[in-house]
Amino acid sequence: MEPSIYEYPDVFRRAHLESPGEIPAEVVFLQQVWKRHRKSPTHRILDIACGDSPHGRLLAGDRFQVVGIDRSPTMIAAGRRKADASLRFYRRTIEKFTLPERAFDAAIFMSETFPVIVENADLLSHLKSVGGALKRGGLYCIDIDRQDLMARVSQRTMWRERTARAAGVALDIREYHRPITWHSPLHSIYELECTIDFPAGAVTTRDLIPVRYTIPSTLELAALASGMFKMVAAYCDLSLTKPLDKCRYRWLGVLRRV
Ligand SMILES: C[S@@+](CC[C@H](N)C(=O)[O-])C[C@H]1O[C@@H](n2cnc3c(N)ncnc32)[C@H](O)[C@@H]1O
Secondary structure, three states: OOOOHHHOHHHHHHHOOOOOOHHHHHHHHHHHHHHHHOOOOOOEEEEEOOOOOHHHHHHHOOOOEEEEEEOOHHHHHHHHHHOOOOEEEEEOOOOOOOOOOOOEEEEEEOOOOHHHOOOHHHHHHHHHHHHHHEEEEEEEEEEEEOOOOOOOOOOOEEEEEEEEEEOOEEEEEEEEEEOOOOOOOEEEEEEEEEEEEEOOEEEEEEEEEEEEOOOHHHHHHHHHHHOOEEEEEEEEOOEOOOOHHHOOOEEEEEEEEO
C-alpha cells in the first residue's frame, strides 16, 4: 500500500496548496471569535486533528495553553519537536476520545478536516467527546470548505495537477475526485497523489479523503442531536461581518457547549 502524505509532515502542507500567512490569519480570527462569544477569558485550547499543530504553536507563543490530538504518530512527533511546554500532544482518534486533562475553554478543528467524519454515529460520538472535554459555555470552532463549488463526478476524474517544492525536494501533485452513490452522506471523495522526489528515490503517497456534505444547517442539526452543543454562529472567509451568501470558499461554524 502507498504511504500517506501525513507520513511526511514537512511536505503535506505544500501538497494541500496552502498559501503562506493562512494559519496566522486563522489564529487571529479565532481569537476575535472567542472574544465575541465568550464572557470569560479563553486560555486553554484543544486542537482537534492537530497534525503538528501549526495553530497550537502560534497560540502557545501567545500565552495560550494548548493540547493537540491526532491519530498520526509521525505528525505528533513532528509537533513535539517544534513545540514548547505550552503545547502538548496526545495520540487519539477524533471519533471517540477522552483526555486526562482539566476542562478546556475552547476547541478548534481547522484545515477543513471535520467532514472526514462520515458516519452519523461517529459524528455524534465525536461531538460528545469534544463536549466532554470542554467547560460549559466553551466554544468549538470548526473550519469547513464551501462544498458546492465542486461538481459531482460519475467516474474517477483528475481535478488538478501541479508541481511544487517543500523541504528542499520537488513534489509532483495530482488531485482526483471519485464517484459516490446518490445515498451516500458524502459530498465527494478527494484523492491526493503526491510524488516526492527524495534524493534516495521517489516516493508516491496516496490519500483517499471522504468529505461529508456539511453546510451550516447540517452542522447545527448535528450539534443539537449530540445534546452537547448549540450552534451560535457561522462566519465566512475569516470575516465577522460578511454574509454567508457572499462566502467565497470556506466558513467557520461556532458551537457553544450547553
Ligand atoms: C489536513 S491535516 C490538518 C492538521 C492540522 N490541523 C493543520 O492545520 O495543519 C489533517 C490531520 O487529521 C488527522 N486525522 C485524520 N483523521 C483522523 C482521525 N480519524 N482521528 C485522528 N486524527 C485524524 C491526520 O492525521 C492529520 O494530521
